Amino acid sequence: MPNFFEASRRHFSDAEYLQNDNRLPNAGQLYGFSAECGIKALIEKTGAKPTKDHAHQLVNLLPTLQIEAQGRLSAQYLAKIDQKKFNAWGTWHTDQRYEAEKDISQMKDFNDWYASAKNVSEVLEEGRIDGVFL
């Protein structure tokens, strides 16, 4: 049974671990999964059920949340998801895991991926402090 909140935290902290060791391609992959799970955790709080086919279309997740978010509980967190930062996921793809490091040209966007994953994590952490995610 998915626990998107826990999964998002786990992917983020593992990604940080890899990043600190300069293993950026897999760090980038995990930041992506962290953001994906984070947004799905928020989508669940809107009362909607996140679809499964979003892993390779991360950038499509935010519009889903934007449509579902309504009322005070979910809207207060959605408003803090930085949409400009989130657009960075346009160059992220799960298929990058099949490629050689030198061939992943999108790695130039790593810092932007990191910035968005961090933003999502911070919003989730706020939800945790608030008692929305336990």
Add this chain to the structure above:
Amino acid sequence: MKKKIEFGDVLDKVADLLIKLLPDNILKDETVVVRDIYNRILILLKFDKNRKKEKQQLINDIENALKELGPYYRGESSVLCACDLYESDIWFKNQDILTFRRNDVEIKLLERQITGQDWLRPKTELHTIPRLAFYSFKGGVGRSTTVAAIAFLLAQSGKKVLVFDFDLESPGLASMLLPIENQPKYGIVDWLVEDSVDNVENHLLQDMAASSRLATNMDGNIKVIPAMGAKTDGERIDPCYLAKLSRIYADIPKQDGRIERFSDRLERLVIESEKSEKPDVVLIDCRAGLHDLSAGSIVRIADESFLFIVDTPQSWQGYRLLFSHWQQFPKEADIIRRNLKVVHALIPPKGHREKPFLDESYRLFQEILYDTISSGDTSQDEKIFWFDRNIEEAPHFPIGILWDEFLSEFDYHKFDNSDTQQKIKSNYDSLFKTVTKILEK
């Protein structure tokens, strides 16, 4: 049978168990109590990984003790250490941390709320143009009429007055000061929605402020920034107003990663309008009641707030409610209470009992906001805030406004009449004098 725990019991119970379990220095310097949005309790301890390991037994003891909170127990992980958080500074250095006292022990408290945080966030930014707020706990007490009258008297005395209608959920000040054909294209709500998508251009600010004809042929002027714009040609009424209003309260992420709160956005609107209009004084017509719009206006934005009170039990009870909230947090209350002034509104023309009003007002302040609060530092006694009953400058000493049938059905076109002007002058004379004194300061 054991008494069931209810909302109001939780904080004291938590304080008691922390005082019992935690060494003084850890409680004072390394502990933050969080009340989450359901009033459940989370304890944050400023421990890194090593300290967490070292203090594991203590953490377990707190976790176990918190189970006594019943429905207000968050379950496992009711204690988090700094090392469990991504950015622990966000929480340990949070601007919303308050201090509450239990048996003379000070405990840091972080209130996580859906609304209402601004009632305890006094302003910190300095500004030069005086800002006066007009607030009432209940509506229908002549507050907006008073704002219009004071704007008129100030303009007559040569001041450039900028008036905001912050009563966004029941706007009306603009229609009192401006004929509909003169109302500006945009209002505060337009600025808020456009600003949230970075779509504010210079002209929007200028198109929000309209000159009131009330100040024609006067040395001063009155500019009005209404809640809503009159942008639709022909119709003049904005059909999207409710759709806009329902979206304005969100906090907005900024480019530098900061989150800008609703009240900070309102304050920025005031600052930008001050820059563009360069008034001598800003008047704010607040929303009534315990709303975020009122908290933002009184606590965050205004230098002085006039509290309109009608001599009815519900009005007194309302202010008691608000003051008691402030009273629990002495540091914040000490700032806020210095900027309040009571207005005795709607005084009946005959047989009114001004003395009992003064007594009641004095009792309200004396019991809740006066000497019962020190600044929190008992070594500095001079900070204690105290006035005798008959001190006219004191916050509790009421400025009277008589109820007047003519003025109660008042709008812009009645200002032209010299009888009206005379009536305004006499009815609002004491309040106008107080306002003038504040401006001289």
